[in-house]
Amino acid sequence: MTATVESTVSAPRRGTGRPAAGLxxxxxxxxxxxxxxxxxxxxxxxxxxxxxxxxxxxxxxxxxxxxxxxxxxxxxxxxxxxxxxxxxxxxxxxxxxxxxxxxxxxxxxxxxxxxxxxxxxxxxxxxxxxxxxxxxxxxxxxxxxxxxxxxxxxxxxxxxxxxxxxxxxxxxxxxxxxxxxxxxxxxxxxxxxxxxxxxxxxxxxxxxxxxxxxxxxxxxxxxxxxxxxxxxxxxxxxxxxxxxxxxxxxxxxxxxxxxxxxxxxxxxxxxxxxxxxxxxxxxxxxxxxxxxxxxxxxxxxxxxxxxxxxxxxxxxxxxxxxxxxxxxxxxxxxxxxxxxxxxxxxxxxxxxxxxxxxxxxxxxxxxxxxxxxxxxxxxxxxxxxxxxxxxxxxxxxxxxxxxxxxxxxxxxxxxxxxxxxxxxxxxxxxxxxxxxxxxxxxxxxxxxxxxxxxxxxxxxxxxxxxxxxxxxxxxxxxxxxxxxxxxxxxxxxxxxxxxxxxxxxxxxxxxxxxxxxxxxxxxxxxxxAVVSVTLAVVVLAGRAGARRRPAAVTAPLWTCGAGPLSERMEYTATSFAQPLQQVFDVVLRPEVDVEVSHAGGSEYLVERVRFRSRVDDTVELRLYRPILAAVSRWAGWVRRAHPGSVHLYIGYGAIGVTVVLVVAR
Amino acid sequence: MAGLTGRIRRLGRIAEPAPPAPGPLQDASEVGRGSLQLRHVDAGSCNGCEVEISGCFSPVYDAERYGARLVASPRHADGVLVSGVVTRNMASALVDAVNAVPAPRVVIAVGDCACDGGVFSEAYGVVGPAGAVIGVDVAVPGCPPEPAQIIDALRKLTRR
Known part of the structure; x- marks a missing residue:
């Protein structure tokens, strides 16, 4: 869910084993x-x-x-x-x-x-x-x-x-x-x-x-x-x-x-x-x-x-x-x-x-x-x-x-x-x-x-x-x-x-x-009701409009004088969700990072602005990460018991047999 | 709220009494009759005309009582109010703005510069008067024209 990092799926899909063909x-x-x-x-x-x-x-x-x-x-x-x-x-x-x-x-x-x-x-x-x-x-x-x-x-x-x-x-x-x-x-x-x-x-x-x-x-x-x-x-x-x-x-x-x-x-x-x-x-x-x-x-x-x-x-x-x-x-x-x-x-x-x-x-x-x-x-x-x-x-x-x-x-x-x-x-x-x-x-x-x-x-x-x-x-x-x-x-x-x-x-x-x-x-x-009202409006408006409507003219898009519109001006998913993200930031805890690099050492001249926004799963971060960290710490302790020494393993066996014998006496 | 109401009551009406309506233009179209929505384009003015135009829509001259109104987009307008001589930087923007007004439309040139180039006609970086780039329907001469003159022209279109 990073706004800047692209999630591209490689196509064609590479799968397990050989690709299937034909039927x-x-x-x-x-x-x-x-x-x-x-x-x-x-x-x-x-x-x-x-x-x-x-x-x-x-x-x-x-x-x-x-x-x-x-x-x-x-x-x-x-x-x-x-x-x-x-x-x-x-x-x-x-x-x-x-x-x-x-x-x-x-x-x-x-x-x-x-x-x-x-x-x-x-x-x-x-x-x-x-x-x-x-x-x-x-x-x-x-x-x-x-x-x-x-x-x-x-x-x-x-x-x-x-x-x-x-x-x-x-x-x-x-x-x-x-x-x-x-x-x-x-x-x-x-x-x-x-x-x-x-x-x-x-x-x-x-x-x-x-x-x-x-x-x-x-x-x-x-x-x-x-x-x-x-x-x-x-x-x-x-x-x-x-x-x-x-x-x-x-x-x-x-x-x-x-x-x-x-x-x-x-x-x-x-x-x-x-x-x-x-x-x-x-x-x-x-x-x-x-x-x-x-x-x-x-x-x-x-x-x-x-x-x-x-x-x-x-x-x-x-x-x-x-x-x-x-x-x-x-x-x-x-x-x-x-x-x-x-x-x-x-x-x-x-x-x-x-x-x-x-x-x-x-x-x-x-x-x-x-x-x-x-x-x-x-x-x-x-x-x-x-x-x-x-x-x-x-x-x-x-x-x-x-x-x-x-x-x-x-x-x-x-x-x-x-x-x-x-x-x-x-x-x-x-x-x-x-x-x-x-x-x-x-x-x-x-x-x-x-x-x-x-x-x-x-x-x-x-x-x-x-x-x-x-x-x-x-x-x-x-x-x-x-x-x-x-x-x-x-x-x-x-x-x-x-x-x-x-x-x-x-x-x-x-x-x-x-x-x-x-x-x-x-x-x-x-x-x-919705369908018939919509149809009625379309038909009636079309009929009423057809009588008075002047010939269509192709005019350039009015862009307030800013030149042609580009896809960079559109709403993105990130910008569309920004108000919601702002309102619920206590729950979502977004990670927003704005990095401004200045040109020529002047704080008034901006060379580039880099915006990064990332919303991680709070539950995963707060609940699962600590548990996973604890488990892997514990696993680290257990790992010390098997360092690869055969003598030690034989010793474990001997201790185990002794314990069983004592318990089942 | 009460203070505001009291102030409005004390101040009363400050608009000048409306002079008698001028007759319609000779070749008047029906554009703007009763209601005229205008987009103002400054094509390279010294801002003298802008001061007078803003005076037209002030409480004293109050052009809106005759049906004329300034709007924010040419898409909402019946016509364009051009002031100033057309500079090279503004020529294409002016053409675009006029073309963005749905037809039938009216173009009003305000001030000597927009009408015939005025004092800037010989300057470098100038294309010419508004008429050099777009067709002008109504001209309001003057350097700058007084609000009364501008309103007179607008009333000829709105016929009110």
Missing amino acids: APALAGTVTVGLGGAAGLLGVLGISGHGGGVRLGWLLPLAGVDFAVSATAGLFMLLVGLVAVAAGVYSIGYFRTSGASTITLAVAPVFTAAMLGVLAAGSVVTLLVCWEMMALASLVGVLSDHHRPAALDAGRWYAGMTQLGFVAILVGLVVLSASGGSGDMVLLGRHAGRLTPTARNAVFALTALGFGSKAGLVPLHVWLPRAHPEAPGPVSALMSAAMVAVGIYGLVRVDVQILGPGPRWWAVAVLGFGALSAVYGVLQASVSTDLKRLLAYSTTENMGVVAVGVGAGMLLIDYHRPGAAAVAIAAALVHTVAHAVFKALLFLSAGAAVAATGIRDLDRLGGLAVRMPATTILFAVGALGASGLPLGAGFVSEWLLLQALIHTEPGSGTLLAVVMPVAVGVVALSTGLGVAAMVKAFGVGFLARPRSPEAAEAREASPSMVAGMSFAAAACGVAAVAPVVLSAALDKVLGETPGVGLSAAPSLGVVLRLPGLAGSVSPAVLAA
Whole structure:
């Protein structure tokens, strides 16, 4: 996120192993699309209650592999399927033009299959095995361009964080299945009551940590803004749209459905970390100058909003408000789906722009609207969705969430009365700043004039890439105006959630109605009104203007006498974000460096002014760096014990044997 | 606030009474009728005319009551008010500014220098009067012209 240092991606991409040629990208893409289609089918089966159980005892020694798709899993499979189809179609053209090794090509299908495995898992062991496959496949994706130091660094962070998260989930789920007396997810849901309160709290803390880190919640998000931008376009779309949703699935399935309803602090913890993620993520996104890093931080923000919904739902369940709880959890689920489609679209179109220019730095992009019109329009559709405005994919869920949060009756308890208004403020702030971040990404990155020769010579994405993005854009459109398609799935998922009033489930028809809460809105009618009014104005103004309009004259651009405008005069991402950076500098702690060199020894004559601005991740600097430094200090101490002397090692052996003999005497 | 209101009331109206309206120009176009927005360009003046122009828009002469107004950009203007002899450095800037005014437009030359070169006509670095670079519609002679003369010309255009 440095304003002056360029982040150029070397194109063509150098990957692991030898470059694949010919039909390989098409094959990999088709397999991914096929997996996506199958996931959609399985998801529908799961939602309709035919997710049944399949046991493959021979596949894994001792435990076997169990698959059973619950309705919740079905909804998330549908989501992963949507993203996989879009990314699969897109990847055909993407890898054909930018070149990729066979290993990189294999990442997308394997990764998709692993994610589907996690969702379809019917037992704890299957879930853990698939979870690890998912982590490893995505790690290979992050490292597909491992010749660059930034990618290597991202890979190390990602590997460390994802394995720590896996350990937390592993221990948590093992404790859960040991205490619950079964490894079966459905049985565990019935037997979770057998756990002692301590075990329940421990399992919740461990699994929430693990799933939260996969969803990119602050302060476990540090891997996300590094890893997501480094992966190739389709893989980063799968990671940022689908994999974080798998983290949310874990949170909902294990912590809300199997373990819940739990003590009050669970809900407050989920809501609190969600609120922190939403605000911190959107602040970092709004000052980010790297296009894909901006989108990655926006993912943290959106997952934070989802966690706010889940946490609010848990809290409302605890306060016996089944109606509002249903709305809050439904809002979280709808937002997860909406985020998946618009973030897939954003990452795919950003990947197209990066592939065409080799540049991720917004300060050096621009002018793509002329050279890449289709990509620009599709990015705009995604950005509208991410802004949470009407006609955008994120509108319905944000509206539902706000409805659940603001309808807290007075006298419901002190905690609820304090937490809910704060949550409303968090959602409002993150939505507002999210609009600024998306305006910056779209306006600076795609409009105006190109700021670099690479951007000036960009070529439009290939037809299959445009087709993949258009599929995601169509899904955005459906999510924006016809959320009714999710209605049936939501009913089933809420039915699987203990403590939620099924009768109070929001109905997402043409008009969104919330039984038990006052408030309704109709996104479809809203969209129809906006479109028809716009059309009417255009037609009427065109007709009225045509009668009186004089002949057009070509006149020179008025530049206040300053000579021709150049791209150096445009707003850059850095300058656009400067006011926000100024306002929030307590949180962001930007490093600004102005260096003035004087000419001829006179303090009045300036030869050159050099401005450098850099915003680092405060959480990483303040929290992780000290921990890493402590670990490496400790490792240094341990290292002294093995200096390479064979005699010393034999001595260790002797001491060890003596200790064992004394202890086991 | 009360002090300000009181001061306004005590001071009263200081604008000079409006003289009778002059007739329209012979070949008057409809530009600026009722309302005339002008961009002022100093093409190389000694600043004498500028002092008189600023006097026109002062509370005493108050040209705005006749519908004439100075604006900040030629894109907002109906015409250009040129003062001073056109110097080489300002020639292309003047042409650009006039071209930036949407047609139909009016060009008013204020002062002898803008009308025929005046005392600077023989100087080096001078291209000539405003008429040498752009077409002039209305000329206000004088070195410098008095505010009353400038306002008289403006009122011929606004017809108020």
